[in-house]
Amino acid sequence: MDLARLADGLVLVGHALVGRQDLPIPEWLFAWGASLVLIVSFLALSLAWRRSRLEDDSWRPVSARLGRLVVNPVTELLAGAVGVFLLGVVVWSGLAGTEAPDRNFSITFVFVTFWLGMVVLSVAFGDLFRAFNPWRAIARVAGAGFRLIAGQSAPPPLSYPERLGRWPAVAGILAFVWLELIYGAAGFQTVGLTPHTVAVATLAYSAYTFVGMALFGGERWLRGGEAFSIYFGMFARLAPFEVREGVLGRRRPLSAATSWVSTPGSVALVLLTIGATTFDGASEGVLGDPIASLLDWLVETGLGPVAALRVANTLFLAFTLAFVAGLFWAGIYGMHTVRTSLSTGRLGALFAHAFIPIALAYLVAHYFSLVVFQEQAQFTFLLSDPLGDGSDYFGTAGTGIDYGAISANAIWYVQVGALIAGHVTALVLGHDRALKVYGDARVAARSQYWMLALMVGFTSLGLYLLSQANQ
């Protein structure tokens, strides 16, 4: 079957919006340069970083005045109200607005501003999503209302099974990724993700979240089951700020990541984040032909074209996740060259937090251009005309996207820079943890040989995927 027939009537979208670059050296030479930076960083860490510096709790409250200014009942109420309002706009624009995805507020808001923008904000300022989380805000108001009427708090009917850990959140993020990358799009082809679908999915997820909160308690569900709280919370661990019991404090950047991967499901979430971005990049380039071949075969066996495309993409997403997980566990297994009583599984849990910066680097490298261009739409015509029905609330409905705002070369340099910075940071976290686990600096460095190989592998893979997507 010809793919062009399937593309009839489809909307073309791109996740990594890039043009052809005019680079002074070939793209593959950047991979060599990046690998050299990693090797030099590894040697420098081995020689100069000889005691663990990130494992201790370095949180200290900021000045009382600044703390009260940022975190107080009014700002909490405002942030919650903004979150609920935006949730309402997503549902409203999705249900009542145009079905053209590029002219409806909901699609860009959910998949760019919220999904990608909140990651950047989390890394810079800490767990901001907790303040803006609309489901938490609604649950708190409902809880307060119940206490007012009944005169007491009701304990949750069920206790959260501790062995579930963060697995419900992993399932939630997998469902979101599947909706975005498989149900809605395949490479540059969108086959079914309409604003209406986004609104219905948002309502369904809201209902699921409220049921989880009602059964296990609001705060407990936020710590294990609410997918976006866990996802953004993971990136917030890299940030220098944290609110503890209503007090704003600062801490050494990266230090909170060291205590993140102690709950079941955490390793899977980090790998899922890296794997999903890898698949999105690969489906636009290196996996394009294999997916098309499988799609043709599935259609020949009698499956409808859209169903065949989704099945083919689902299988390749599963393959990519397995590939990324395989690389990770091979690297972790390699640490056994240094004698240790720790099992491979335990070592995986001990070192998985080092991959959070890689997940961030992959997101930045892959989606930077999309954010730069789509956020222009978000804050101009989509804000002024959220339904795409010709409204102009803020006088910016006629503004378009300036695709010349950033050059293709600049995008490429940001991508390379993000990948290098992310992997060097990962080396730092891995080395620091190794110093704590093995005690001796020389043994710690030896244990990280395989981590270095993993970092070089992930950097080269990331740059290869980007270069292929740019073709």
Next chain:
Amino acid sequence: MPPIAHVGHWALWVLYAIPVVIVLGSIVVTIARDRRDRRDRPPTPDPNL
């Protein structure tokens, strides 16, 4: 011969794999040398003797 016909497409990944192969090779050589050194090192005399 399709693989040769598409050599321009699939050969490119080799260039990206070279740094990984070099690092992996260096690790294997370093580990082997460490093990050989430990094996060949004469046993440390017992200080109590």
